[in-house]
Each structure stands twice: as structure tokens, then as C-alpha cells.
Amino acid sequence: MTAAPDDWTGGVIPDGVTVALLDGGPEIVADVRLGGVVCGVRPSAHRDPDQPDLALLDVGRPVPAAVVVTTNQVRAAACDLAAAHVAAGPVRAVVANSGNANACTGAAGHRDAAAVVAAAAAALGAAPGEVVPMSTGVIGVPLPADRVVAALPDAAAALATGGAAGERFARAIMTTDTVPKRAAVRVTGPEGQVLVGGVAKGSGMIEPALATMLAVVVTDADLDADACRRVLAAAAGRTFNRISVDACGSTNDTVLLLATGTAGAVDETAVTAGVTAVCAALAAAIVRDGEGVTRVARLRVHGAPDPVAAEAWGRAVATSALFRTALHGGDPNWGRVLAAMGTSSHRFDPDRVAVRFGGVEVCRDGAAVPYDHDAAVAVLRAPTVDIDVDMGLGAAEAALLVGDLSAGYVTINAEYTT
Amino acid sequence: MTAAPDDWTGGVIPDGVTVALLDGGPEIVADVRLGGVVCGVRPSAHRDPDQPDLALLDVGRPVPAAVVVTTNQVRAAACDLAAAHVAAGPVRAVVANSGNANACTGAAGHRDAAAVVAAAAAALGAAPGEVVPMSTGVIGVPLPADRVVAALPDAAAALATGGAAGERFARAIMTTDTVPKRAAVRVTGPEGQVLVGGVAKGSGMIEPALATMLAVVVTDADLDADACRRVLAAAAGRTFNRISVDACGSTNDTVLLLATGTAGAVDETAVTAGVTAVCAALAAAIVRDGEGVTRVARLRVHGAPDPVAAEAWGRAVATSALFRTALHGGDPNWGRVLAAMGTSSHRFDPDRVAVRFGGVEVCRDGAAVPYDHDAAVAVLRAPTVDIDVDMGLGAAEAALLVGDLSAGYVTINAEYTT
Structure with missing residues (x-):
């Protein structure tokens, strides 16, 4: 067994399987065409032609897929349509805008989302039910759908293969993100090779189940819809559902997996390892780019009686403002963990x-142990901090990735709409 | 019916009852003697003789009492003893130190807490079971109990009546608090008058159920222990359990009610109104003095099917970092509420x-309504902001008091121990 590249999830790669990191994103998979154009929904898009705000991806034909959307009761129209379209059958395309979440927009918001889907389908020569919409940005403001609709023919005409097109898609879905986020791997198993490539956005409203995040992951593995669901559930459960920036669940979170099938059938555990590795890398990129984040903790809770408890304890720490400010200050204040x-x-x-x-034990049997304070501070002031909590109760564990809470988070979020 | 003074809780005063605010704290009740001295647990105490860190209060004889302590599983030794002593019978005194929480300190911590109680009892001529201990400060560091024990004879000798002694008690329990917190009322009902006076500390780790807070409330009403429990449960439920600064539950929270009985029997609803008014004023003082707090929201969730749901929705808003940063920025970002x-x-x-x-409706039927943005910003930039959420589902409601999240919170908490 080998650890996955950039693996913070505690997961393992099955025997006989290797996972190699590649450059790029979804475009490493054959038949994927994608891109991003300026449609003018994001105000800054008017000012900077390098800031696209409308992203489009097409695999050319309906393929098996799975999708996970937010569990928030206040759910954007795009999430409703994404879930409905994937539940109804194969899909082929993604249309995503940034700058406006089209959430809390009532019946008009649903009409606007449907209009965007219809226009994307027309531009691609697809059926509306084959298009998965995503939106991200400010809540409660009507989506200027006419601008999105008007730009879709150009967006379709500009679809391309290759890394530059992948980068434009990644940039077009950014909001407060400071860097585009892409990841790709080649998985080699006993039965052959598959590719997995993904792209994501997210930096605020990030918490377990889910983050304010959008992600599209494409593989050339041959999976049916049920297999897609199993693979995505396993991968998202260890990755996107185990990160926390600010414990704020979003209205728009969507993670889509498309399986084009051109690589043929490969052992599902190998595909799961690859999709998990891509999701882990994207999730780590989201936390590192978290609003105001200056430092990341890999928090491992082990010695738990069962995985549910391990995750609950980890989540309590990951969402604690006091823990996250101590992490920011590089302060070995382990009492806040307990x-x-x-x-x-x-x-x-x-x-x-x-x-x-790190390697410094600071608490044993629930109480302080003598430790080298300078060594602990040195561990905590690094960009990545390993925090290990042993509950002393069993063999189950959970790993979480947590960003610190800095003054920068406050500045970014105090005046987002005004 | 008249509203209670400084009432943010939505509670009402029964017909025929009036509640008048007074200056002072517990010392307004006859037989209360209290004070604060320097014992040297808090490092700064060595440098500033006006910064006492050991507080003592005595009513001279065992009286009926009730206590609420933290629901955190990681509970300080003082909380265990406080709960046990009040459960066992009448109590007469409080001994409280700041600078060290004596939490996460193992068996030694329990021995230290017992030693402090024994020394306080000896100094007062009381039984140990009649003394209620409280501690607040850093977690996970052994309590220098010898310093507390050594200072207790002086603390007992310095006990006094009057406002200056009450102020010294209030100062001796402060940690990151910037102001001492006291409140008192006279309640006049059909059956007579009672006095209620209270003192509290708390500014970080503040969240519903409970805050990191200590509070002692004394009344001269004649209540038995069961009545004390009912009155305290009703008052704390509407006040200390409905505030949020940072959603971090503490290891040491304790609220104690003592009923000396010298005013005789008065209608319990009148006493409850008075104790609630004192607790509301102390809770409001805690939120206003919250770490980094620059603005407070009085959040009212109404139109709910039941009070439990109303409180749950209010709590979700009150603990949202995104809502609290928008509050800090004076940003009418109502989407974050939903x-x-x-x-x-x-x-x-x-x-x-x-x-x-305030008076500006910004969302109706879950979607934006046209509103005067400047007027909404003006509402949100005031020191106190009224936010009214109508769920449209029923007649139940809950009121919460919430502090904003500022960069100041991060600064205060990033390096608390180092």
C-alpha cells in the first residue's frame, strides 16, 4: 500500500494500484472540451478581460454521472436542477457562473436557472436535461440571466481542449478565490489505467458537508451511474466533507463526477483511489486558499470507538473559533482542543x-505533560501543522483539514456586498 | 405589563409587578459581605495592586441556592464541587479565582480545588460543603493553590458591605473582560418588595448553554431550594443561554443563585422577573464586552411553530461567522441569515x-424586496442592531443577543497563552 499524492485524508491506496499526480484538470480526459468567457455577471468582469465569469464544459455525449449538492435547506435553483438532471439520466455538460449565486431569489431564480440551462443546451446541441448548472457568488440578488444567455453561443464556440482552456474554466468559477484550483492523476491498476481530472472553486463558507464550493471531476473510467454514486460518495466523504474554513454551510455547493468510459472497465477501488486523490488535492487547495487562511492543520482524531464519533470530535475542534485563532497565533493552547x-x-x-x-506531546491522560514549549511553538508556526488527538477509546479515526482564523477573514467578509 | 429594564429577552413583567434598576450588585442584599484581594495567580496581579484575582462572598449562614454549570464534558474541578455542594444542601459562600481555570488538570486539579474550598471554609468559620468554588482563566496549567490558600485569611478579613467591596469582587473575577459587570433591581409586587443583585464575568468563549462566564446572583426573597432551581432555570434560559460571542462552550461556566430570605415570601413570578432582569443585564454586559465586539445584534426569530425551533434557527444565525462578520461590517447581507x-x-x-x-424590510417570501440600502446600512452601523426574522410558520419566538466578529477577536485569542 502506498499513500496517495498530497494525501491528508488518512486513506490508503489498494495493493497493486499506483496513483501518479499529473498537471492539469478535467481536460486530461479525452473528449473533454471546456473554457471560460466574460459574460458580465461579476462586476469586475467588465474591467478585466482575463477574469471570465461564465464557465462551460462538454464531453460531447451523455455519460453516467453522480452529483452531491448542499444539504442546506436554503438551496439555490441551480442545485435543484443539477440534482434533478443527474437523477434523470446521463448528462454531458456543465454551465457555471460566478458573481451571483442565484440563491434566495424565489420563483424568478428558478426561471433564470432554467433559461441558462436552455441556452447552454441550445448552444451545445444538447437536451436541457443533459446540462448541469452551477452558480456561485452573492446571495439574494436576482441573476442577470440575460447576460449569461447572451454569452453562451460565444462560450460554446470557444470550447477547446488543453490546459489553457482548463485554466480559463477554473478562473471563471472563482469568487474570493485567489488562485485557480485544478488537480489530475493517472491511476494504474491490475486491469489497466484511468485518468481523473478535476477543477474546483471555494474559499469562504467552507465547512464539512459541504463547503461553498463547486467541483467538476471527470474520469475516463467506464462506470455506470450507480458506480459513479458509490465512487463520489466515498471520495467526497473523505475529502470535501472533511474540510473546514469557517463552519458556514453554503446554499450552492455542488460536486459533479462524470465518467466518459473511454478507458474501459477498471477495478472500482482503483477508480475510487484516483477520484479521492483528486478530490483531496482540490479540497486541500480550497482550505489553503481559504479566506484569510495563513496556516492549515491536518487534524487526526484516532483511538475513537467508531468513525462517526471520531469525525464529530474532529469537527468540533475544526469549527471552534478559539482553536482556529490559537492555530493562527501559533499558540500550543491544547486546552482549546479538549x-x-x-x-x-x-x-x-x-x-x-x-x-x-507534530512530534511534541503536550497532553496525556487529559492533563498537561512537561514539554518543550519552543519546539511546540515551532511546530505550530509552520504553514502545515499536524495535530494528533488520541481518545484512548478504540481503533477508529477521522482526518480533517482546517484553516486558521485570521483578521484577514474578517476583512474579506465584513463588507462583501457593500 | 411593562418591559423589564434593559430587556432584550422579549420577556414580560407580570401585571402588578414593577422592576426598577438600581446601582450595584449582590451587596444591595442585606447580610452580603464580599470583596477581592490579590493572591498572585494572575501574573498581572503581581504588578497592579488594583487588579485583585481572588474574590470572596459570604452571606453569613447557609441559605437555599441553585447552580447551573457548564454542559461541556471537559469540566473543571470547581464545577464538580459547586454542583455537588449545592445539591447537598444550603450554602453560604463563594470563592472564585481568575487567572487559572484549573481545568484539564487531572486528579491534582481536584485536590487543588478541594484545598481552596477547605481554606475558604476555615477562614469563614463555615463547613467546606457550604462554600461554592469558581475558577476562570487559562486551561491546562496547574493551579498554584498554595497562593490562593495563603491569601484566604486576608480575603476573609477584608470582607465588607457596600459598593466598593462589590466592585472589588467584580474586578477579581475578570479575565479578558475590560469592565466589571454588576446589576441590581428592586422588584415590587402585590405581596411586597425583594432585592436582586448580581455580578458576572465573561467576554470570550461565550455561547448559548453556556458562555465562559461566572455569575453570582443574590436575592433576599424567601425561596426554598426547589424554587431557587425553578427561578434560575427560567432566568438563565432566557438570558445566559441566549447570548453568543464566539460559539465556544467553556469548561468552567457557573451561575449561582442564593436566596437569603430576609425579605420574606413574595410571589415567585415576581422574583423570577427580577432575577431575569438582573441576568439579562449581566448577559448584555458580557456580550457588549465580548472579545473584539464592536456591535451587538438583538436577534428576534418569530413566527416559529415552537420555541425550540425558534431558538435553533436563532442560534444558527448567532453562531455563523459569515453573519457575524457582516454584522461587523454593517453589511445588510440578509442572505447570510437565511x-x-x-x-x-x-x-x-x-x-x-x-x-x-430595524424598520427596513429587506427580504419577503425568501427573496429580496426593493429597499433603501442607505437606510439599511444606517441601521446596521449603529451600536445595537435589531434584526427581526419572521418564519411565517406559527406563533413561537426566541430572542438572542449576538456580538459581531472583528479582527480584534482574532488578535485577543491568537496568543492567549504565549
Whole structure:
């Protein structure tokens, strides 16, 4: 067994399978054409032609797919349509805009989302049900759908293969993101090779289940829709559902997996390893680019009686403002780790807990142990901090990736609409 | 019916009852003697003789009491003893230190807390079981109990009546608080008058159920222990359990009610109104003095099918970092209110929700309505912001008091121990 590239999830690659990181995103898969154009929904798009705000991706024919959308009760129209279209059968294309989430926009928002889908389908020569829409940006403001509709013929005409087109798609879905986010791998298993490439956006409103994030992952593995669902559920559960920037669930989160099938059938566990690796890399990129994030913690909670409890304790720490400010300050304040877990409804024995920052044990049996304070501070002031919490209760574990809470987060979010 | 002074809780005063605010704290009640001295647990105490860090209060004889302590599983030794002593019978005294929470300190922490209680009892001529201990400060560092024990005879000798002694008690329990917090009322009902006076500390780790806070409330009403429990549960439920600064539950929260009985029997609803008014004023003082807080929202969620759902939706908003940064920025970003409520497990219909900032309706039927943006910004930039959320589903409601999230919070908490 080998660890996946950039693997923070604690997952393992099956025996006989290797996962190699590649440059690029979805465009590494044959038949993927994509791009991004300026449609004028994002105000800054008017000023900078290198800031596209309308992204389009097409694989040329309907293929099996799976999608995960936000569990927030306040759900954007695009999420409703994305879930409905994927549930109804194969899909071929993604249309995504930034600058406006088209959420909390009532019946008009649903009409606007449907109009965008219809226009994308017409431009691509596809059926509307084969197009998956996504939106991200400000909430509660009507989507200027006419601008999106008007730009779609140009967006379709500009579809291309290759890395430059992939980069334009990635840039077109950015909001407060500062860098485009793409990841790709080649998975080699006993039965052959498959490619997996993905693209994502997200930097605020990031929390487990899910982040404010959009992601499109394409593989050339031959999977049916049920297999797509299994693979995506397994991959998202270890990656996008295990990150936290600010514990704020979004209205628009969407993760789509498309399986074009040109590589033929490959063992599903190998495909799962590849999709997980791509999702892990994209999720890590989201946390690193999190609003105001200056430092990332790889938080591992182990010694738990079951995985659900392990995740709940990890999530309590990951969403604690006090823990995240201590992480920002590089402060080995392990008491905040215990205090945060203590608010969970999952019971544990504080007197059995041990905490390590990197190689430095700071707490054993729930109490302080003598430790080298300077060494702990050095661990905590690095860009990536490994925090290990042993509950002393069992063999289950969960890994989470957490961004710190800085003054920069406040500045970014205090005046987002005004 | 008249509203209570400084009432943000939505509670009402029963007919025939008036509640008048007074200056002072617990010392307005006869037989209360209190004070604060320097014992040297808080490092700064060595440098500033006006910064006491050991507080003592005594009513001279065991009286009926009730106590609420943190629900955090990681609970300080003082909380264990406070709960046990009040459960066992009447109590007469409070001993409280700041600078060290004596939490996450293992078996030694329990021995230290017991030693402090024993020393306080000896200094007062009381039984140990009649003394309620409280601690607040850094977690995970052994309490220098010898310093507390050594200072207790002086603390007992310095006990006094009057406002100056009350102020010294209030100062001795402060940690990151910038102001001492006291409140008092006279309640006049058909059956007579009672006094209620309280003192509290708290500014970080503040969230519903409970805040990192200590509070002692004394009344001269004649209540038995069962009545104390009912009155405190009703008052804390509407006040200390409905505030949020940073959604971080503490290891040490304790709220104690003592009933000395010298005023005789008065209608319990009148006493409840008085204790609620004192707790509301102390809770408001805690939020206003919250770490980095520059602005406070009085959040009222109404039109709910039941109070539990109303509180859950309010709490989801109150603990949302995105909502609280928008509050900080004075940004009428009502979409964040809906998005935060959407993460609750209590179901609602987004298309029935209306939101007002002060008198400005910004959302109706879950979507934007045209509104005067400048007027909404003016509402949001005031020190106190009224936010009204109508769920359109029923007649139940809940009121919460919420502090904004500023860069100041990050600065205060990033390097608390280092």
C-alpha cells in the first residue's frame, strides 16, 4: 500500500494500484472540451478581460454521472436542477457562473436557472436535461440571466481542449478565490489505467458537508451511474466533507463526477483511489486558499470507538473559533482542543485523551505533560501543522483539514456586498 | 405589563409587578459581605495592586441556592464541587479565582480545588460543603493553590458591605473582560418588595448553554431550594443561554443563585422577573464586552411553530461567522441569515421567510424586496442592531443577543497563552 499524492485524508491506496499526480484538470480526459468567457455577471468582469465569469464544459455525449449538492435547506435553483438532471439520466455538460449565486431569489431564480440551462443546451446541441448548472457568488440578488444567455453561443464556440482552456474554466468559477484550483492523476491498476481530472472553486463558507464550493471531476473510467454514486460518495466523504474554513454551510455547493468510459472497465477501488486523490488535492487547495487562511492543520482524531464519533470530535475542534485563532497565533493552547471536543454530544473520557502537535506531546491522560514549549511553538508556526488527538477509546479515526482564523477573514467578509 | 429594564429577552413583567434598576450588585442584599484581594495567580496581579484575582462572598449562614454549570464534558474541578455542594444542601459562600481555570488538570486539579474550598471554609468559620468554588482563566496549567490558600485569611478579613467591596469582587473575577459587570433591581409586587443583585464575568468563549462566564446572583426573597432551581432555570434560559460571542462552550461556566430570605415570601413570578432582569443585564454586559465586539445584534426569530425551533434557527444565525462578520461590517447581507438558518436540522420553508433590519424590510417570501440600502446600512452601523426574522410558520419566538466578529477577536485569542 502506498499513500496517495498530497494525501491528508488518512486513506490508503489498494495493493497493486499506483496513483501518479499529473498537471492539469478535467481536460486530461479525452473528449473533454471546456473554457471560460466574460459574460458580465461579476462586476469586475467588465474591467478585466482575463477574469471570465461564465464557465462551460462538454464531453460531447451523455455519460453516467453522480452529483452531491448542499444539504442546506436554503438551496439555490441551480442545485435543484443539477440534482434533478443527474437523477434523470446521463448528462454531458456543465454551465457555471460566478458573481451571483442565484440563491434566495424565489420563483424568478428558478426561471433564470432554467433559461441558462436552455441556452447552454441550445448552444451545445444538447437536451436541457443533459446540462448541469452551477452558480456561485452573492446571495439574494436576482441573476442577470440575460447576460449569461447572451454569452453562451460565444462560450460554446470557444470550447477547446488543453490546459489553457482548463485554466480559463477554473478562473471563471472563482469568487474570493485567489488562485485557480485544478488537480489530475493517472491511476494504474491490475486491469489497466484511468485518468481523473478535476477543477474546483471555494474559499469562504467552507465547512464539512459541504463547503461553498463547486467541483467538476471527470474520469475516463467506464462506470455506470450507480458506480459513479458509490465512487463520489466515498471520495467526497473523505475529502470535501472533511474540510473546514469557517463552519458556514453554503446554499450552492455542488460536486459533479462524470465518467466518459473511454478507458474501459477498471477495478472500482482503483477508480475510487484516483477520484479521492483528486478530490483531496482540490479540497486541500480550497482550505489553503481559504479566506484569510495563513496556516492549515491536518487534524487526526484516532483511538475513537467508531468513525462517526471520531469525525464529530474532529469537527468540533475544526469549527471552534478559539482553536482556529490559537492555530493562527501559533499558540500550543491544547486546552482549546479538549474544550471544543467537550461540547460534542458524543461522550468521551477527558482523562484518557492525549494531544500531540507534530512530534511534541503536550497532553496525556487529559492533563498537561512537561514539554518543550519552543519546539511546540515551532511546530505550530509552520504553514502545515499536524495535530494528533488520541481518545484512548478504540481503533477508529477521522482526518480533517482546517484553516486558521485570521483578521484577514474578517476583512474579506465584513463588507462583501457593500 | 411593562418591559423589564434593559430587556432584550422579549420577556414580560407580570401585571402588578414593577422592576426598577438600581446601582450595584449582590451587596444591595442585606447580610452580603464580599470583596477581592490579590493572591498572585494572575501574573498581572503581581504588578497592579488594583487588579485583585481572588474574590470572596459570604452571606453569613447557609441559605437555599441553585447552580447551573457548564454542559461541556471537559469540566473543571470547581464545577464538580459547586454542583455537588449545592445539591447537598444550603450554602453560604463563594470563592472564585481568575487567572487559572484549573481545568484539564487531572486528579491534582481536584485536590487543588478541594484545598481552596477547605481554606475558604476555615477562614469563614463555615463547613467546606457550604462554600461554592469558581475558577476562570487559562486551561491546562496547574493551579498554584498554595497562593490562593495563603491569601484566604486576608480575603476573609477584608470582607465588607457596600459598593466598593462589590466592585472589588467584580474586578477579581475578570479575565479578558475590560469592565466589571454588576446589576441590581428592586422588584415590587402585590405581596411586597425583594432585592436582586448580581455580578458576572465573561467576554470570550461565550455561547448559548453556556458562555465562559461566572455569575453570582443574590436575592433576599424567601425561596426554598426547589424554587431557587425553578427561578434560575427560567432566568438563565432566557438570558445566559441566549447570548453568543464566539460559539465556544467553556469548561468552567457557573451561575449561582442564593436566596437569603430576609425579605420574606413574595410571589415567585415576581422574583423570577427580577432575577431575569438582573441576568439579562449581566448577559448584555458580557456580550457588549465580548472579545473584539464592536456591535451587538438583538436577534428576534418569530413566527416559529415552537420555541425550540425558534431558538435553533436563532442560534444558527448567532453562531455563523459569515453573519457575524457582516454584522461587523454593517453589511445588510440578509442572505447570510437565511443560509445560516438553512444549516439547522429544524425544517422550514425558505419561501415564507421575511427579514427586517430595524424598520427596513429587506427580504419577503425568501427573496429580496426593493429597499433603501442607505437606510439599511444606517441601521446596521449603529451600536445595537435589531434584526427581526419572521418564519411565517406559527406563533413561537426566541430572542438572542449576538456580538459581531472583528479582527480584534482574532488578535485577543491568537496568543492567549504565549
